[in-house]
Amino acid sequence: MRSLAFSLVLFLFGVGFVNAAAPNSSVFLEDFTTTEVRDAIRAGKTTIIIPIGGTEQSGPHIALGKHNVRGKILAEKIATQLGNALVAPILAYVPQGNFAPPTSHMRWAGTITVSDAAFKGILEGAAESFKVHGFTNIVFIGEHGGYQTQVKELAVKLNKMWKKDGKARAHFIAEYYRAGQTAYLQALKANGITDKQIGVHAGTADTSLMLATDASLVRRERFAQALKEGAAGGVTGDPTPASAALGQLGVQVIVEQTLAAIRAAVSAR
Numbered sequence: 001m002r003s004l005a006f007s008l009v010l011f012l013f014g015v016g017f018v019n020a021a022a023p024n025s026s027v028f029l030e031d032f033t034t035t036e037v038r039d040a041i042r043a044g045k046t047t048i049i050i051p052i053g054g055t056e057q058s059g060p061h062i063a064l065g066k067h068n069v070r071g072k073i074l075a076e077k078i079a080t081q082l083g084n085a086l087v088a089p090i091l092a093y094v095p096q097g098n099f100a101p102p103t104s105h106m107r108w109a110g111t112i113t114v115s116d117a118a119f120k121g122i123l124e125g126a127a128e129s130f131k132v133h134g135f136t137n138i139v140f141i142g143e144h145g146g147y148q149t150q151v152k153e154l155a156v157k158l159n160k161m162w163k164k165d166g167k168a169r170a171h172f173i174a175e176y177y178r179a180g181q182t183a184y185l186q187a188l189k190a191n192g193i194t195d196k197q198i199g200v201h202a203g204t205a206d207t208s209l210m211l212a213t214d215a216s217l218v219r220r221e222r223f224a225q226a227l228k229e230g231a232a233g234g235v236t237g238d239p240t241p242a243s244a245a246l247g248q249l250g251v252q253v254i255v256e257q258t259l260a261a262i263r264a265a266v267s268a269r
Contacts, residue, residue, distance in 0.1 A: 027079040028072075029086050040086065041134040047085035047266065048135040050126055051075040052142040052151065054094040057108035059202040059226045059235035062210055063217035064110045067143035068092045073213045074176075075141065077255050082262065085139070088126060094147055095119050104146070108234045119147065120154050127158055131168040137266050138168060141176035141258060148177055175261035176254060180209070183257065184250035191246060199237015202226065205250065207239040212247025 024036050029048070032040065053068035072090045079085040096113035097104030105111040127138045138158070140151050155172035162168055188198055188205055197204045210218050223242075226235045 027076055027085065027087050029088050032086075037086070037133065045084050045086055046135055047079075047082060047137040047139060047262075048088055048130045049075050049079055049085055049139045049141060050088045050123065050130075051090045052094060052123070052140065052144070052147065053090045053092050054096060054144040054147075055092050055110070055112040056096050056105040056144070057111050057234045058206065059222075059233050059239075060229065061219045061222040061226045061235075061239055062202055062207060063219075065092075066206075066210055066217060069217060070210060070213045071141070071143045074251065074254060074258075077251070078141075078258050078262070081255070081259055088130070091119075091122060091126075093119070093122070094144060095150075096146070105234070116150060120150060123151065123154055124158065127154075127170055131162065136168050137171060139171045139173060139262055139265075141173050143177070145177060145181075148174065169266075171262065171265040173258055173261045173265065176258045179254045179257040180205075180250055183253040184209075187249040187253065188246060191249070193241055193246070197238040197241055199235070201237065202235040203237015203239055204242050204246070206237070207242035208244070208247035209250045210247065211242055211244040212251050215244060218242075 024032055024040075026032070029037065051071040051074075053065075053071040055064050055068065056066075057064065058066050068090050072087070075087045075090070079087045093112055093114045095116055096111050097106035099106065099113070104113075106113050123140065130138050140155060142148055142151050152172045152174065155170040158170035162170070185198055185205060188208075189195075193204050199205065207218060207223075223240045226233060226239050229235065
């Protein structure tokens with residue numbers, strides 16, 4: 001009996017040791033220890049994706065964290081398929097309008113805005129940090145249309161700064177946002193959704209994409225309210241035809257086109 005008990009202890013110790021030594025299967029940087037990040041870079045994971053979200057109103061039916069949750073989920077899919085990439089913590093604080101008087105999304109409760117300088121400063125600091133640690137391709141993808149130009153300008157600035165040592169490159173991937181505004185909308189139209197229903201904010205397109213990524217952030221019981229209030233309630237479009245199946249059309253084209261763009265950008269280096 002004593003021998004059996006001793007064997008069981010050894011077995012459980014062995015299982016624990018194997019689990020503790022198992023490589024991290026996550027692609028999220030924040031799930032790694034510092035030594036795991038170091039070892040991942042040495043093993044070839046030299047691309048880091050910096051997803052940019054934003055905390056903004058999306059009417060009465062979509063939670064404020066829409067861009068942050070969606071961006072993290074899509075970035076995970078992209079990094080997993082790349083195979084050599086990790087995902088940095090998503091940036092939830094972005095320019096969303098002025099304070100006094102409130103403009104853009106700041107006109108509705110819960111939206112958070114920061115200055116352009118603060119926004120660019122955080123991204124620049126993150127990129128410089130990753131370069132120091134050995135990442136050679138720093139990739140920016142952004143959920144929100146308002147800061148696309150700023151991120152592009154930052155990538156150009158970083159590449160000018162880094163050109164001399166040639167250790168890293170910054171890549172602004174416009175296709176991530178563009179795919180959601182072009183190919184995804186074309187797919188919705190092919191499924192009978194009208195331009196009016198699609199809208200430009202919190203309509204069928206936006207709501208479906210959220211249902212496909214994290215349905216817990218969508219309040220179906222408030223679709224009628226969103227449609228009734230319209231622009232006065234922060235909504236441009238009609239969420240009532242939205243479904244996870246329609247949203248999957250967006251997930252597919254965004255991931256596919258972003259993957260192709262990242263591979264092309266890295267290859268062009």
